[in-house]
Amino acid sequence: MPKTETYTLNMGPQHPSTHGVLQVVLELDGERVVKAIPQMGYLHRGIEKLAESRTYTQFIPYTDRLDYVSSMGNNLGYCQTIEKLMAISVPERAEYLRVIMTELNRIASHLIFMSSVAIDLGATTGMMFGFRDRERILDLFDMACGARLTYSYIRFGGVREDVPAEFIEATRQFLADFPAMLTEHHTLLSGNEILHHRLKGSGIISGQRAVETGLTGPTLRASGVDYDIRKIEPYGIYDRFSFCVPLGTVGDNWDRYMVRMEEMQQSADIIAQALDQLPPGPVMTKIPKVLKPLPGDVYHRIENPRGELGYYVVSDGSTKPYRIHVRRPSFINLQALNEICQGSLIADVVAILATLDPLMGEVDC
Amino acid sequence: MSKQMISSELFLRLQAQFSPGVTIIGEHFQQALLVESEELIELLTVLKTDPNYQFNLLSNLTAVDYVEYFEVVYHLYSLPLKQSATIKTRCTNDHASVPSVTAIWPSADFQEREVYDLLGIRFTGHPNLLRILMPDDFPEHPLRKAYQFTPDGEKG
Numbered sequence: 001m002p003k004t005e006t007y008t009l010n011m012g013p014q015h016p017s018t019h020g021v022l023q024v025v026l027e028l029d030g031e032r033v034v035k036a037i038p039q040m041g042y043l044h045r046g047i048e049k050l051a052e053s054r055t056y057t058q059f060i061p062y063t064d065r066l067d068y069v070s071s072m073g074n075n076l077g078y079c080q081t082i083e084k085l086m087a088i089s090v091p092e093r094a095e096y097l098r099v100i101m102t103e104l105n106r107i108a109s110h111l112i113f114m115s116s117v118a119i120d121l122g123a124t125t126g127m128m129f130g131f132r133d134r135e136r137i138l139d140l141f142d143m144a145c146g147a148r149l150t151y152s153y154i155r156f157g158g159v160r161e162d163v164p165a166e167f168i169e170a171t172r173q174f175l176a177d178f179p180a181m182l183t184e185h186h187t188l189l190s191g192n193e194i195l196h197h198r199l200k201g202s203g204i205i206s207g208q209r210a211v212e213t214g215l216t217g218p219t220l221r222a223s224g225v226d227y228d229i230r231k232i233e234p235y236g237i238y239d240r241f242s243f244c245v246p247l248g249t250v251g252d253n254w255d256r257y258m259v260r261m262e263e264m265q266q267s268a269d270i271i272a273q274a275l276d277q278l279p280p281g282p283v284m285t286k287i288p289k290v291l292k293p294l295p296g297d298v299y300h301r302i303e304n305p306r307g308e309l310g311y312y313v314v315s316d317g318s319t320k321p322y323r324i325h326v327r328r329p330s331f332i333n334l335q336a337l338n339e340i341c342q343g344s345l346i347a348d349v350v351a352i353l354a355t356l357d358p359l360m361g362e363v364d365c
Numbered sequence: 366m367s368k369q370m371i372s373s374e375l376f377l378r379l380q381a382q383f384s385p386g387v388t389i390i391g392e393h394f395q396q397a398l399l400v401e402s403e404e405l406i407e408l409l410t411v412l413k414t415d416p417n418y419q420f421n422l423l424s425n426l427t428a429v430d431y432v433e434y435f436e437v438v439y440h441l442y443s444l445p446l447k448q449s450a451t452i453k454t455r456c457t458n459d460h461a462s463v464p465s466v467t468a469i470w471p472s473a474d475f476q477e478r479e480v481y482d483l484l485g486i487r488f489t490g491h492p493n494l495l496r497i498l499m500p501d502d503f504p505e506h507p508l509r510k511a512y513q514f515t516p517d518g519e520k521g
Contacts, residue, residue, distance in 0.1 A: 048483070048508060049483075049507055049508055212470060212472065213472050214471075232447055233447075297391075298395060301425075310440070312438065325427040327427075335474055365498075
């Protein structure tokens with residue numbers, strides 16, 4: 001058989017979170033992928049450099065703009081890092097509010113994931129349903145802090161302000177409605193035959209390879225590796241809640257989809273427990289206006305919707321951080337793209353990119 | 366608390382094994398192993414493959430510009446043994462280069478490229494050491510302390 005020459009195709013932007021900011025250069029042999037090289041950097045804002053000329057507190061709003069569909073988690077990761085560095089303790093009520101907020105945000109983020117998968121595979125209704133339900137969570141955040149996307153709600157020593165009474169009521173109402181929403185998504189998407197054909201058995205990565213490539217979060221757990229920081233190294237008060245960690249078996253696109261769908265239910269369970277246990281009291285410790293940590297460095301990580309979010313902070317004893325490095329899960333997870341895509345069809349690349357769930361604000365930082 | 370105990374014990378054991386190329390720095394939760402860059406690959410290989418350590422996940426890799434020298438920091442995690450460790454190595458400003466760990470953990474690929482791009486540290490043995498975030502023809506390394514925001518030297 002004559003050997004055909006490979007050719008290059010610039011793919012994208014087609015995934016909702018990569019419009020204009022991620023280009024995938026495909027090397028193709030016919031319709032088979034030989035290489036899939038992600039080209040990033042279009043959104044690079046130099047946030048780590050900016051941190052060096054701001055005070056510790058002034059950096060909080062910048063964390064919102066990294067993974068901008070799960071800003072609560074970014075706030076939490078950064079604030080806990082500085083609290084660890086300075087040994088600041090957090091009031092009980094604030095700890096619970098933090099859990100409620102980050103878990104609500106996890107659901108909102110996974111709804112965006114679900115919507116992206118749906119629209120990438122041509123199911124517009126699936127996307128609309130996802131965004132419609134996410135609105136409910138954004139309304140809750142609006143109630144708590146007056147913002148719908150960039151919250152800066154979690155601060156050093158607690159949270160910005162206590163939630164209004166109607167927030168608790170509205171959250172309970174949301175939790176009551178959530179199972180029906182999830183059933184609807186499962187009926188529309190998970191039960192859809194086209195989705196099965198597009199996702200099952202494609203884009204496989206083994207558990208061992210996933211660990212070696214540095215994958216974390218649902219993407220890693222879909223390959224069957226039980227690594228959830230909330231469980232193995234509980235931060236905040238996560239050791240007080242009972243929940244399970246959904247795991248995949250094959251590590252294909254379908255597993256990555258189903259793991260996130262199941263995680264939404266687990267997050268809802270955690271929120272319900274946190275609401276039941278929510279104690280009264282203050283939501284903020286008294287701390288100085290301008291922080292001056294002792295010289296030293298600290299690395300702290302949390303389980304964000306896209307994986308292990310870590311902050312490495314170096315203090316030189318002044319009011320400004322000497323160096324902040326953010327370990328962004330999307331950036332490191334994107335390394336797997338080339339390997340997973342090799343040998344698959346162009347149409348599979350669309351699905352693989354969707355189930356890897358990269359967020360470019362976080363990739364480029 | 367128990368996690369840190371394992372780590373201190375582990376550090377002492379490694380220090381004895383690799384003496385004098387390895388020293389323990391920092392205290393409490395900030396404790397780390399500082400290794401000479403010549404012994405880096407050997408130490409990290411032991412940390413990954415030795416059944417006592419099994420650090421199979423390279424969580425994070427970054428570097429800091431301390432003006433007199435650069436410090437490259439590795440945050441490791443062992444999934445089977447559920448323990449973490451911080452390893453550091455240093456290189457001088459005029460010879461900014463350390464061995465690449467991509468052969469041990471493929472996940473170092475993008476992270477080393479990022480450090481190279483933003484801090485200008487070369488990783489010898491990296492299969493594809495190209496800029497990753499900045500344009501290919503950008504001449505500087507913006508995360509270095511000497512880098513100025515504006516040409517006239519005024520910090521933004």
